[in-house]
Amino acid sequence: MTDTPSSIARTVLTIEARALMQLSEELPQNFDEVVSRLLRLQGRVIVSGMGKSGHVANKIAATLASTGTPAQAIHPAEASHGDLGMITKSDAVILISNSGETKELVDIIAYCTRFDIPLVAMTKRSNSTLARAADHVLQLPDVPEACALQLAPTTSTTLSMALGDALAVALMQHRGFDRETYHSFHPGGTLGAQLLRVSAIMHRNGALPIVSPDTPMGETLVIMSTKGFGVAAVIEAGILKGIITDGDLRRNLDGLTERTAGDVATYSPHSINPDALLTEALALMNAHKISTLMVTDEGFLLGLVHIHDLLRAGVA
Structure with a gap:
């Protein structure tokens, strides 16, 4: 008998919640090192990934930018056709790939290596091509996807996004980012109004x-x-x-x-x-x-x- 939609939803949420708790308990050892490196950055944080990881990259870049860390998301396929020029030697790059073998990231990896641009890998596999090429690895826990077929990126994208939030908030607090600055970045809508004097x-x-x-x-x-x-x-x-x-x-x-x-x-x-x-x-x-x-x-x-x-x- 097929489970009810509600029971399926609870299963998904339970799996992802447990994965988030595991990430909290097994926070990457070099997390502090990555934050320190990004705090010293003169340029921007470039975030990229392919497929669902690309959507996560867009969200992470947006969160970083709105909390005091200049950031930009770049599509890896577009990067291979000229957008690599958006990445400068003053920047750092965060690449997101659950497997660490996403072929569309190869050109960005090679570009970072060639021009000595700091590269941070967010991946589940520490021995992957991406992880081996990176200066810093933010390793995600090896946990099952919430998809019953173990095919659709679910738990993995949740973990990537949560780790991105953790980076953004850590950077925000260490920069002394306050309400006044936050309001200057969010002047519109209800959020902006709530921060008005x-x-x-x-x-x-x-x-x-x-x-x-x-x-x-x-x-x-x-x-x-x-x-x-x-x-x-x-x-x-x-x-x-x-x-x-x-x-x-x-x-x-x-x-x-x-x-x-x-x-x-x-x-x-x-x-x-x-x-x-x-x-x-x-x-x-x-x-x-x-x-x-x-x-x-x-x-x-x-x-x-x-x-x-x-x-x-x-x-x-």
Whole structure:
């Protein structure tokens, strides 16, 4: 009887998970050496492989490049027809081949040998043609493919990709690659928005609904309506003292127009520093169930950020 799709999926995932654990336990001995060599590199890391390994090479190159290590993927067949010129003596090359005998890699191997370009082999076989030609070998564990026929690259490509991630993260951390640099490489989309600072989107100066403690509530209501945030910031000598929200208005309906802003305000409101990430602002809003957050520095009011601003930025 044929296994159900779910049972097949669990088998595949179990096989690959065990292989990843084995890779962790049997991390190539010269992993640190490879990281050190790539950290000293003046040029780029060139990554290549054929077939499924080629797709893995593209992913590894992309991950390296986005985390501070200049990298480029090259197709081995194209390399044999002119793209070898993309590889310089300042570069290093990582070649991926499970067997280490992929014939399409021969020209790149010969080119690296001829021009003394550092070559890193990512392969399962330490005695393969690729491994023997390489300066460094990142040997993968000899584990079965998850394919029932032992033909389709499954476990082997998972291991190659995971080892590439390990290289990228190790290089990233040793370079001191921080959030600011990461954002400069990822300015677009939700990821870019999550790394933006509050100062990048906050409302400032004349856009702020500001009143003083002795401002009559009649005037305060006009300011709240005109500015359009549904709140008013109560400040004194530039320092944020309190905030007036719709809830404060409802709680003080009786004789509201006879009062001042200082009589109605909620004091010591939640605020955030302009250097905080937008994700931190969203977390604070969610935690306290508020839609507007004042931006301060050492108590001085600098701006205001609304939940709609976070929605437009793609964070909320």
